Amino acid sequence: MTSLPTHVEKQLGLVIDLDTCVGCQACVTACKGWNDHSHGLSDAxxxxxxxxxxxxxxxxxxxxxxxxxxxxxxxxxxxxLHCADAPCVTVCPTGASFKRSEDGIxxxxxxxxxxxxxxxxxxxYGARELDPTEKVMKKCTLCVDRITDTSLPEEDQIPACVRTCPTGARHFGDLSDPESKVSxxxxxxxxxxxxxxxxxxxSNKYLPPRKKDRLETSPLAPLLDIQATGFAGWLDKMLGKLS
Amino acid sequence: MHPAPSVILFTTFSGMGLGLLAFLGAGFPTPQGLTAFLHWGLAYGLTVGGLLASTFHLGHPERAWRAFSQWRSSWLSREGVAAVATLLILAPMALSDIFGLGLPRVIGWLGALGAFATVGTTSMIYAQLKTVPRWNNWTVPALFLSYALTGGALLAGQSTPALAGALALAFAVIFHFQKGDLALHMAGETTGTATGLDRIGAVKVFEQPHTQPNYLMREMIFHVARKHVPVLRLIALGGSSILPWMALFLVPLSPLTFAVIAVIHLTGAIAQRWLFFAEAEHVVGLYYGER
Known part of the structure; x- marks a missing residue:
């Protein structure tokens, strides 16, 4: 049914830290790999x-x-972003697009x-892309087939993008629980x-980059002020007059 | 937005067809025999042809029947239900006109309401989208309804409603252009709000996330021939509204002249509908620094 649930028991989602993301694209590759193997995410x-x-x-x-x-x-x-008021769900004419009441996915x-x-x-947000060979709409499932699969080692029961991120810029958890790590x-x-x-x-949140430290003066600044003495000093003075 | 030919043809043809269905249903005119068959045939042909054209852009047209199920929440589903209901309600009226069965006209009036309701639901598919600010306002239903009124009246040979429709259409077309040109700015979304990085400073694209265009870019970011916009706007306004309006005053009216005026109107309608898509900016373009 394409109506949104009136209440979700919890709201799973991601918190993305723009301060630590280095743009390595590992999450893109891990996501593509996992989803292509599990239920298909094709290329043309x-x-x-x-x-x-x-x-x-x-x-x-x-x-x-x-x-x-x-x-x-x-x-x-x-x-x-697994929105609470997801417009993609209510516009769907067939009921194919839905939001789960048990976890908000x-x-x-x-x-x-x-x-x-x-x-x-x-x-x-451009979250949905049509699969070029299957001709059906694809979107992030929060790796619903990983996070609920208890046969996987516990550390793998998180979305592939979060598991693979080498800088820990992606966090997964329950955003409806104010005590959760992500909250x-x-x-x-x-x-x-x-x-x-x-x-x-x-539901997903973005953490802004931290304020950058500002170097007031360069640590090399004193070197720029060295006064030449002796012959070099005389040459400096003469060249200064010519220019 | 990508101006897909199937959707342009669907919205113009079915709009005109539903307009004609409304006039025939309401009994303006009430043809009989073969004339009735040709009138109703044209109306059903345009409407059903338009609806079929709309299935060409589906990934899985064979599942289209599922689209009748979500009328509680989805305007696209409501459109499907309203269209089929209208076609079914008007079928006995059409048969009554063709074979002289003498069924009460109230059935036709009900169908006429259904026809305009269907056009209204089509317009709401676009007008509901906050993501496309140019569409997200009242000018879209005004545009679609006045197109159905004008096109239907011209095909039905009804000069007074055609004149009224063409006048309403002129205002709808102009307001849609004028309001639409400001819409993206008024919505206030920028690459800064799309990324939330406006809290740090001025945001511009440094590097694109992929080297080839993807589905989003092909579907929602459209550049080609926006440079022809002024000429196309003139064709849209002149063809669909001003020329038909003047012709209705100046030309001696006969079935033939009505047909010629209807063709001119349809040409303008197609130009307008192309612009309707080609000029519409989707906010996802902001992530790519494009619109």
Missing amino acids: DPYGADPSGAFLNRVHSYSVQPAEGAAQTINFPRSC VLVNEAACIGCGLCAWACP CLVEARGGYDLMPGMGTKP
């Missing part, structure tokens, strides 16, 4: 002249110029998807929503 013409494919996670890179100081490079992973029932693409239009992180670091004006109430 992967080794040809015009390769293209569906991905559930993309890492952008921005240059941000503060009012003072040097510009910063900020890497920015973008995937489904937004999923697609691929057998009922007609591939009309309206859910992708309704999403402000504490959001609280401590001022985690924020993307495009709150769209009214989607995203």
